[in-house]
Amino acid sequence: MAPATKWYQSVTAYQWLVVIIASAGWVFDAFEGQLFNVQRNQMLADILHVAPDHPEVRRWGENFLGVFLVGGSFGGILFGWLGDRWGRKPTMVLTILFYSVFSGLTYFADSLWHVGLLRFLVAMGVGGEWAVAAALVAEVVPQHSRAHMSGLFHSTSIIGTWIAAWVGLVMGADWRTTFLVGIVPSLLVLWVRARVEEPASWRAAKAKVDAGDVAQLGSFRDLLLNPRWAKRAIFGLLLAAVGLGTFWAVTVAGQDLAKEFLVRHGVPAAEATQRAKFAYGNIQALGSALGMLSFGPLAVRLGRRRTFVLYHVGALIFVPLTCFAPTSYGMLLALLPIYGFCTIGIHAGYAVYFPELFPNHLRSTGTGFCFNGGRLLASTMLVFSGWLKALPGMDLRNAISLMSLLFLFGLVFICFLPETKDQPLPE
Numbered sequence: 001m002a003p004a005t006k007w008y009q010s011v012t013a014y015q016w017l018v019v020i021i022a023s024a025g026w027v028f029d030a031f032e033g034q035l036f037n038v039q040r041n042q043m044l045a046d047i048l049h050v051a052p053d054h055p056e057v058r059r060w061g062e063n064f065l066g067v068f069l070v071g072g073s074f075g076g077i078l079f080g081w082l083g084d085r086w087g088r089k090p091t092m093v094l095t096i097l098f099y100s101v102f103s104g105l106t107y108f109a110d111s112l113w114h115v116g117l118l119r120f121l122v123a124m125g126v127g128g129e130w131a132v133a134a135a136l137v138a139e140v141v142p143q144h145s146r147a148h149m150s151g152l153f154h155s156t157s158i159i160g161t162w163i164a165a166w167v168g169l170v171m172g173a174d175w176r177t178t179f180l181v182g183i184v185p186s187l188l189v190l191w192v193r194a195r196v197e198e199p200a201s202w203r204a205a206k207a208k209v210d211a212g213d214v215a216q217l218g219s220f221r222d223l224l225l226n227p228r229w230a231k232r233a234i235f236g237l238l239l240a241a242v243g244l245g246t247f248w249a250v251t252v253a254g255q256d257l258a259k260e261f262l263v264r265h266g267v268p269a270a271e272a273t274q275r276a277k278f279a280y281g282n283i284q285a286l287g288s289a290l291g292m293l294s295f296g297p298l299a300v301r302l303g304r305r306r307t308f309v310l311y312h313v314g315a316l317i318f319v320p321l322t323c324f325a326p327t328s329y330g331m332l333l334a335l336l337p338i339y340g341f342c343t344i345g346i347h348a349g350y351a352v353y354f355p356e357l358f359p360n361h362l363r364s365t366g367t368g369f370c371f372n373g374g375r376l377l378a379s380t381m382l383v384f385s386g387w388l389k390a391l392p393g394m395d396l397r398n399a400i401s402l403m404s405l406l407f408l409f410g411l412v413f414i415c416f417l418p419e420t421k422d423q424p425l426p427e
Contacts, residue, residue, distance in 0.1 A: 007148040007300070011141065018140045019149050021191055022133035023156040025096055028185035029129045030160030031167075032099045032122055035182055036064070038168035039175035046175070047112060060112060062386070064119050066379060071123030073376035079128025080135075080368020084205075084218030084361060087198050088136045091364070093189050095132060098125025104183030107176045127375065130351075131368030138355035139199035139363065143424060147304075147352050151296025154351035158289045165281060201425065205360035218365040223358075232357040233369050235416045239308070240354075240374025242410040243346045245381030249403040250319055251288075251343040253389075253396070254336055255280035257323065260396050261332055275329075279336055287337025291345020296352055303421040304353050305414050311349070312410040314342035319404035323397035346410075356420040360427055381406065 036043075040061045045052040048060070075098070083091040102121040109115050134150065141149045171178040209217055216222075224230050259276035263269060291311070299307045322339040326332035350371055358366030381403075389399045 007145045007297075011145050011149075015141050015145075015149075017195060019137055019153055021188075021196060022092075022137050023153050024188055025092060025129050025133050025185075025192075026153060027156050027160040027163070028096070028188065029099060029126050030157040031164045032103045032160075032182055032185070033068070033126050034161050034164035035103060035167070035178060036068070036119060038164050039171075039178050040064070042173045043109075043115070043175040047110065047115065060115075064116060066382070067116050068119050068123040069375055069379040069382070071120035072127030073372045073379075074127070075124025076127030076131050076368045076372025076375065078124070080131035080372070081218045081220070081365045082128075083132040083135060083364030083368070084202075085216075087202060087206075088132050088139075088364065089192065089196050089198055092129065092132045092136070092196070093192050095125045095129035096189050096192070097186055098122070099129065100125075100183050100186040100188075104180055104186075106179035106182070109179075127372045128368070131371060132364055134351045134371075135355050135364040135367050136196075136199060137351070138425065139201045139360075143422075146356070147299045147421075148296040150352040150355070151292065151294075151299070151348040154348040155289060155292035158285060158292070161285070201360045201363075201427070204427070208361065217361045219362070220365065220369075223362050223366055223369065229358060229362060229366065232417060233366055235413050236354055236357060236366070236370035237373040237377065239410055239413045239417065240350055240371050241377040241381070242312075242374075242406050242413065243343075243350070244371075244375050245378035245385075246315070246343055246403065246406050247347070248378065248382045249385035249406070250315075250400055251340065252280075253400050254284045254322075254339060256396060257400065258332060258336070261326065262329065265329070279333060283333050284336040284340040287340035288344035290337070291341035291343075292348035294341070295345055295348040299349065299352055299421070303419050304349070304356070305417065305419050308346065308349055308353075308414045309411060311342050311346040312407045312414075314338075315346070315404060315407045318342055319407075320401040323401050353417075353420065356423070356425060357417070358426060360425070363425070 041052040041057055044057045044060050045054065048054070048056055050056055079091055079095050082094070099122050102118050102125070106115070106118050109118060133153065137150050137153045138146055167178055167181055205217060222229065223233050255276050258279040259272045262272035262275055267275070295307060295311070298310065302310065318335065318338045322332070322335040326335060354367040354370045355363055385399070385403055388394065388402065389396060
């Protein structure tokens with residue numbers, strides 16, 4: 001089919017509906033992940049019977065962040081595999097139930113092991129939903145619209161972050177009710193069951209299995225031992241690890257960067273904290289959203305690999321520039337959106353690119369393996385980043401700039417992956 005003049009031409013109502021449903025799942029996915037960050041200090045203080053600023057609160061908060069990363073990695077790989085074996089629709093239903101029901105059950109948590117177990121289970125659903133939804137969008141939309149619509153799908157995560165922040169503001173210190181609200185996304189299951197159909201590509205892959213042309217759907221043996229798919233899986237995982245590792249080590253540190261800048265310039269700590277939250281949650285977040293929305297159109301024009309290179313090089317330039325160049329708070333606020341554009345915008349590329357790397361019978365498995373295997377590897381970078389930033393005498397600006405050198409590895413990894421621009425999905 002000849003490419004349409006505009007990317008949104010020839011997109012049917014049903015294809016738009018699938019993107020909307022997948023995006024709603026991803027919005028609530030991000031929402032469930034952020035609820036803990038919004039309420040963790042008060043929740044852990046209540047469970048530990050200490051003040052919210054007690055060192056144990058921060059220690060256990062970091063521990064549960066690690067639990068969440070591991071749970072998300074495990075769930076993403078497991079449910080990505082099930083997305084190929086069972087189909088996209090039933091697996092998406094299961095992942096949504098996982099992250100919403102177990103988030104709601106946090107209402108009853110009264111000990112640390114309750115929190116740890118429930119965060120692990122929520123993370124499993126969060127990690128799994130993305131892999132299945134990304135594969136579903138890529139398979140359903142037209143080829144000429146795929147990059148735009150996959151990038152749009154991933155970009156909606158910022159809405160989930162904002163909703164979690166708003167819910168936290170409304171609920172205040174009532175963390176139990178906040179988590180109870182987390183069960184609301186389970187209603188999305190009714191919409192998925194009623195309106196989503198299995199993609200034709202998955203049905204074709206299942207027919208090949210039934211005919212004996214393919215051994216099985218979602219075969220890790222085929223993914224990791226077939227040289228063509230294994231190379232894509234390994235370097236895709238490494239590419240994702242760069243973006244996910246720098247998310248915790250660099251992007252999230254934008255808030256601390258703003259706070260330290262203000263404190264250095266004589267602003268009281270309490271005021272600096274509030275202004276830094278605004279800088280991170282609004283100014284930098286706006287740039288992050290624009291970066292994600294821009295990846296798809298840039299990938300159509302430049303190609304997937306060149307767009308990844310552009311974002312990685314941009315991060316290598318603008319992260320240290322944001323750390324050291326500002327001479328006023330206004331200048332810092334002007335740079336933070338570009339900082340977010342480059343470091344977070346790159347994440348939309350994973351939703352665009354990873355489903356294009358794998359054939360029908362491995363698409364969800366391969367996509368989940370790349371993104372969530374990368375998440376697991378990124379957890380080691382989180383540990384290293386925490387150690388580096390805690391070194392005596394270490395300037396936060398130096399630590400962030402050093403961690404931004406990880407983007408150099410991304411430039412290497414992308415060299416080993418194919419260009420998929422204007423190519424049909426592998427069958």
